[in-house]
Structures are given as C-alpha cells and as structure tokens.
Amino acid sequence: MSVNTFLWFDSEAEQAATRYVELVANSRITDIARHPDGSAFIVSIELDGQSITLMNGGPGHPLTDAASIQVVVDSQEEVDRLWDALTEGGTPGNCGWLTDRYGLSWQVAPAGLPELMMGDDPAKTAAVGTVLRTMSKLDIKVLRDAYDGA
Structure with a gap:
C-alpha cells in the first residue's frame, strides 16, 4: 500500500512541478506521462520524500x-x-x-x-x-x- 497526494491543475502541472522541486530541498520529478502531442498529463514528484502527483485535468476542479x-x-x-x-x-x-x-x-x-x-x-x-x-x-x-x- 502507498498513500499519495493527488492535485488537479488546469494546465500548469509540469511548470508547477518544476518550480516546486527547485524550491524544496531533496526534491525531484520522478515521472511524467505525456499526451501524444507531448504536453504533460500527469507529473509525479517527491518533495523532500513526500510523493505528490500533479495532473493537468482542465478547469473542472480548481x-x-x-x-x-x-x-x-x-x-x-x-x-x-x-x-x-x-x-x-x-x-x-x-x-x-x-x-x-x-x-x-x-x-x-x-x-x-x-x-x-x-x-x-x-x-x-x-x-x-x-x-x-x-x-x-x-x-x-x-x-x-x-x-x-x-
């Protein structure tokens, strides 16, 4: 079992992930699932050991x-x-x-x-x-x- 925080972004998940791992020590992007056009769909990061997933899901859930x-x-x-x-x-x-x-x-x-x-x-x-x-x-x-x- 694992527990992970999952956050829904409109379209800025990859930009946000990059910013967050730059600011928080001991952090990294662990995976990016991309759409066929190359844009990010799901970005997985670790912020100082905490797993967080960011998704570009559109404006439906701010x-x-x-x-x-x-x-x-x-x-x-x-x-x-x-x-x-x-x-x-x-x-x-x-x-x-x-x-x-x-x-x-x-x-x-x-x-x-x-x-x-x-x-x-x-x-x-x-x-x-x-x-x-x-x-x-x-x-x-x-x-x-x-x-x-x-």
Missing part, C-alpha cells in the same frame, strides 16, 4: 485553500526564502498560509511552532495564537517573544 502543503523549516531565512518565492505571482494569506501562482495553498512554518502552540502553559500558548493570527509570513522571533512574554 484548487482551493481547503487543502495545502505544509513546509516546516528550521530557520527564519528559510521561512523568508520560501515565502518570497512561493508568493511571487501568488497571494499571501494569514498565519503562514499563501496561495502560489498556480493556485496551490501552502503553509510555511518554523519547526518550533508546534512547541509554542502546544506548550504546557495555556497563557503562553494563547499569547502565541493571538500573535500568530496577526501575521501573514511567520516571524519566529516574534512568536518566541510572545511565548516568553517579551
């Missing part, structure tokens, strides 16, 4: 923010790099979410966020939640300061 890809990174520099690249031609959202130029929703989150959101002190985690809801791109220092009461 992507929505009801599903997103979460990328957890170790530094503010990586948050900034991915955020800037993914919002290029896309739309920033709230709480670390964004929609890229292809219509796919992402959340770019720092690795320490779960610890700050689920700590033992309810007042500290509430403070982080309050600050988080005011952000678009996440700022690790501001979230940590909220947790620490700074």
Whole structure:
C-alpha cells in the first residue's frame, strides 16, 4: 500500500512541478506521462520524500485553500526564502498560509511552532495564537517573544 497526494491543475502541472522541486530541498520529478502531442498529463514528484502527483485535468476542479502543503523549516531565512518565492505571482494569506501562482495553498512554518502552540502553559500558548493570527509570513522571533512574554 502507498498513500499519495493527488492535485488537479488546469494546465500548469509540469511548470508547477518544476518550480516546486527547485524550491524544496531533496526534491525531484520522478515521472511524467505525456499526451501524444507531448504536453504533460500527469507529473509525479517527491518533495523532500513526500510523493505528490500533479495532473493537468482542465478547469473542472480548481484548487482551493481547503487543502495545502505544509513546509516546516528550521530557520527564519528559510521561512523568508520560501515565502518570497512561493508568493511571487501568488497571494499571501494569514498565519503562514499563501496561495502560489498556480493556485496551490501552502503553509510555511518554523519547526518550533508546534512547541509554542502546544506548550504546557495555556497563557503562553494563547499569547502565541493571538500573535500568530496577526501575521501573514511567520516571524519566529516574534512568536518566541510572545511565548516568553517579551
């Protein structure tokens, strides 16, 4: 058995796949099934070990923010790099979410966020939640300061 995320694009699956594997470390395109005219139909990728299939299926099923890809990174520099690249031609959202130029929703989150959101002190985690809801791109220092009461 295997589990795979499957995403329906109008016609940009190959372009999106190329962009995604450029941005996410340890990623690659694993296969492309093409139509007789040479255009991509199904593109299989691995994003840091996660299998994702992108299909050019036409406009019948647009992507929505009801599903997103979460990328957890170790530094503010990586948050900034991915955020800037993914919002290029896309739309920033709230709480670390964004929609890229292809219509796919992402959340770019720092690795320490779960610890700050689920700590033992309810007042500290509430403070982080309050600050988080005011952000678009996440700022690790501001979230940590909220947790620490700074």
